[in-house]
Amino acid sequence: xxxxxxxxxxxxxxxxxxxxxxxxxxxxxxxxxxxxxxxxxxxxxxxxxxxxxxxxxxxxxxxxxxxxxxxxxxxxxxxxxxxxxxxxxxxxxxxxxxxxxxxxxxxxxxxxxxxxxxxxxxxxxxxxxxxxxxxxxxxxxxxxxxxxxxxxxxxxxxxxxxx
Amino acid sequence: xxxxxxxxxxxxxxxxxxxxxxxxxxxxxxxxxxxxxxxxxxxxxxxxxxxxxxxxxxxxxxxxxxxxxxxxxxxxxxxxxxxxxxxxxxxxxxxxxxxxxxxxxxxxxxxxxxxxxxxxxxxxxxxxxxxxxxxxxxxxxxxxxxxxxxxxxxxxxxxxxxxxxxxxxxxxxxxxxxxxxxxxxxxxxxxxxxxxxxxxxxxxxxxxxxxxxxxxxxxxxxxxxxxxxxxxxxxxxxxxxxxxxxxxxxxxxxxxxxxxxxxxxxxxxxxxxxxxxxxxxxxxxxxxxxxxxxxxxxxxxxxxxxxxxxxxxxxxxxxxxxxxxxxxxxxxxxxxxxxxxxxxxxxxxxxxxxxxxxxxxxxxxxxxxxxxxxxxxxxxxxxxxxxxxxxxxxxxxxxxxxxxxxxxxxxxxxxxxxxxxxxxxxxxxxxxxxxxxxxxxxxxxxxxxxxxxxxxxxxxxxxxxxxxxxxxxxxxxxxxxxxxxxxxxxxxxxxxxxxxxxxxxxxxxxx
Numbered sequence: 001x002x003x004x005x006x007x008x009x010x011x012x013x014x015x016x017x018x019x020x021x022x023x024x025x026x027x028x029x030x031x032x033x034x035x036x037x038x039x040x041x042x043x044x045x046x047x048x049x050x051x052x053x054x055x056x057x058x059x060x061x062x063x064x065x066x067x068x069x070x071x072x073x074x075x076x077x078x079x080x081x082x083x084x085x086x087x088x089x090x091x092x093x094x095x096x097x098x099x100x101x102x103x104x105x106x107x108x109x110x111x112x113x114x115x116x117x118x119x120x121x122x123x124x125x126x127x128x129x130x131x132x133x134x135x136x137x138x139x140x141x142x143x144x145x146x147x148x149x150x151x152x153x154x155x156x157x158x159x160x161x162x163x
Numbered sequence: 164x165x166x167x168x169x170x171x172x173x174x175x176x177x178x179x180x181x182x183x184x185x186x187x188x189x190x191x192x193x194x195x196x197x198x199x200x201x202x203x204x205x206x207x208x209x210x211x212x213x214x215x216x217x218x219x220x221x222x223x224x225x226x227x228x229x230x231x232x233x234x235x236x237x238x239x240x241x242x243x244x245x246x247x248x249x250x251x252x253x254x255x256x257x258x259x260x261x262x263x264x265x266x267x268x269x270x271x272x273x274x275x276x277x278x279x280x281x282x283x284x285x286x287x288x289x290x291x292x293x294x295x296x297x298x299x300x301x302x303x304x305x306x307x308x309x310x311x312x313x314x315x316x317x318x319x320x321x322x323x324x325x326x327x328x329x330x331x332x333x334x335x336x337x338x339x340x341x342x343x344x345x346x347x348x349x350x351x352x353x354x355x356x357x358x359x360x361x362x363x364x365x366x367x368x369x370x371x372x373x374x375x376x377x378x379x380x381x382x383x384x385x386x387x388x389x390x391x392x393x394x395x396x397x398x399x400x401x402x403x404x405x406x407x408x409x410x411x412x413x414x415x416x417x418x419x420x421x422x423x424x425x426x427x428x429x430x431x432x433x434x435x436x437x438x439x440x441x442x443x444x445x446x447x448x449x450x451x452x453x454x455x456x457x458x459x460x461x462x463x464x465x466x467x468x469x470x471x472x473x474x475x476x477x478x479x480x481x482x483x484x485x486x487x488x489x490x491x492x493x494x495x496x497x498x499x500x501x502x503x504x505x506x507x508x509x510x511x512x513x514x515x516x517x518x519x520x521x522x523x524x525x526x527x528x529x530x531x532x533x534x535x536x537x538x539x540x541x542x543x544x545x546x547x548x549x550x551x552x553x554x555x556x557x558x559x560x561x562x563x564x565x566x567x568x569x570x571x572x573x574x575x576x577x578x579x580x581x582x583x584x585x586x587x588x589x590x591x592x593x594x595x596x597x598x599x600x601x602x603x604x605x606x607x608x609x610x611x612x613x614x615x616x617x618x619x620x621x622x623x624x625x626x627x628x629x630x631x632x633x634x635x636x637x638x639x640x641x642x643x644x645x646x647x648x649x650x651x652x653x654x655x656x657x658x659x660x661x662x663x664x665x666x667x668x669x670x671x672x673x674x
Contacts, residue, residue, distance in 0.1 A: 004186070086420060089573045092575045125349065125595075126351075135178065140390050144178030
């Protein structure tokens with residue numbers, strides 16, 4: 001779900017195949033965009049006219065949808081994606097200290113990818129693990145009661161990661 | 164004889180290692196040549212105890228709390244397959260105070276059964292509501308839901324039966340049932356728990372809604388932050404279809420959101436389902452008249468729809484016997500944040516904030532004093548200690564300038580800075596605003612700036628007056644609840660915690 005993991009290079013034939021496979025759905029736009037991002041790691045600008053054509057809407061409309069939703073990205077994420085919850089419940093358990101730790105000790109900033117392309121940090125507002133705050137989602141798998149020691153360990157493991 | 168062991172697959176349990184525990188139990192049993200069957204159940208709602216492993220014994224299901232993979236060998240040594248003594252043993256799960264003090268109607272099966280087993284579901288009363296509904300006229304089904312007093316559990320509290328009545332009466336060659344599973348409020352996770360722990364209840368509720376209103380197609384719109392719930396719903400729908408519960412008369416699809424809080428607003432959700440930017444629609448027309456693709460549409464929260472099977476199976480009166488005033492039935496409350504025992508409890512309306520935070524929750528996790536409790540998500544009010552004895556029902560919360568919302572409570576200890584929380588409320592509104600109306604789109608950003616000036620000691624009195632004025636504009640002038648309710652946390656902070664806005668500037672640290 002929005003991970004760069006396993007994504008392949010852009011391929012127009014594959015993109016068309018994905019679009020055609022889903023275009024019959026009622027309100028097919030979001031399912032198509034999710035499937036394209038799953039395949040290519042981002043919404044490549046080259047898919048916009050293909051989606052527009054298949055759904056009989058303007059390219060501007062597709063562009064508008066892609067840019068409205070936080071999930072859709074215009075370039076692939078790092079090899080791993082750590083989504084950190086910044087909402088109230090996690091604030092009450094000190095998530096802001098963890099974000100500060102990422103900045104100061106690891107030079108990682110939410111919304112950015114580490115220089116070696118290994119780890120992307122993203123903000124998220126609520127993962128539904130509010131009884132286990134602070135919570136995070138690493139490559140789609142949940143983490144509860146995140147603390148500094150665990151965060152340090154994760155970052156070291158992942159950002160030193162082999163490709 | 165095979166021993167049945169329950170290891171939750173609820174994603175909160177997974178977040179604290181339930182997967183590794185399940186694997187360790189399987190490996191250990193194999194190594195010891197013991198005959199066990201591991202069932203992946205949902206969560207009982209005692210989230211602080213997760214992973215909560217249960218073993219079925221002649222005495223009942225015996226629980227072992229906060230089990231880690233490293234504990235598993237010792238558990239086998241302690242004879243946990245017979246319910247043996249161990250430091251992690253919490254006793255018979257049904258007899259725990261936390262469980263016994265509840266009135267579990269909607270969540271009766273959650274954590275008990277295998278979420279994806281139709282036979283488990285039926286053995287525990289599943290489809291009894293639908294069976295009864297099938298023997299009634301659609302009109303009588305609608306009136307049963309009206310009589311139950313069920314109100315929208317998403318937060319607005321609109322009577323569910325009245326909505327159904329409007330859709331049933333509306334003309335349309337096609338009608339829809341849309342389930343709002345875009346549970347974006349911090350401090351809430353009841354929808355997620357139900358979809359992961361008992362998805363057939365939601366499916367049954369939606370089928371009944373279809374029968375009652377003449378709708379033939381349903382969508383469950385699930386936020387993308389809930390990948391596990393989405394996968395479980397997809398699988399449950401496929402299983403229900405294969406079992407003959409879905410098909411010609413009523414078809415169902417799960418759809419994934421794309422990370423926009425605003426899509427929890429019903430008209431914005433419909434726009435999103437139709438494949439557009441999730442921008443709010445002006446009302447009227449009501450979705451009940453012109454909803455999804457312009458057709459009459461029931462749009463209800465997960466918990467509203469999931470309450471319907473119980474109501475149909477046991478009758479409107481039995482449901483309405485729970486609750487107080489105009490808030491009938493039960494509400495799954497979620498206790499979260501800085502709290503010792505966080506989780507979900509389903510209770511009749513009327514329980515107080517303090518009972519949930521102190522009796523169930525056990526006070527703060529940090530052991531410090533509770534300073535504030537935010538009720539109802541990011542758009543809900545922050546309450547000080549003096550208001551914690553307020554009962555939780557729709558009207559009582561309104562009377563103290565708060566709202567029940569989706570029933571989530573976030574506890575803060577005395578480290579909290581309410582000026583910072585107020586600023587966050589405005590900032591969150593700015594991040595998540597759909598941009599359609601000016602009070603929300605522009606007001607939220609101006610709100611952040613004004614709070615910064617107040618806190619910096621820059622024209623404090625004038626800027627405080629300005630902030631109250633801005634809040635009034637947003638409340639009265641916004642198109643939907645995002646802009647309209649963002650002032651609630653801000654004003655509650657300003658009213659109950661004014662000292663946080665008046666500290667010397669040097670004490671304030673903002674990012």
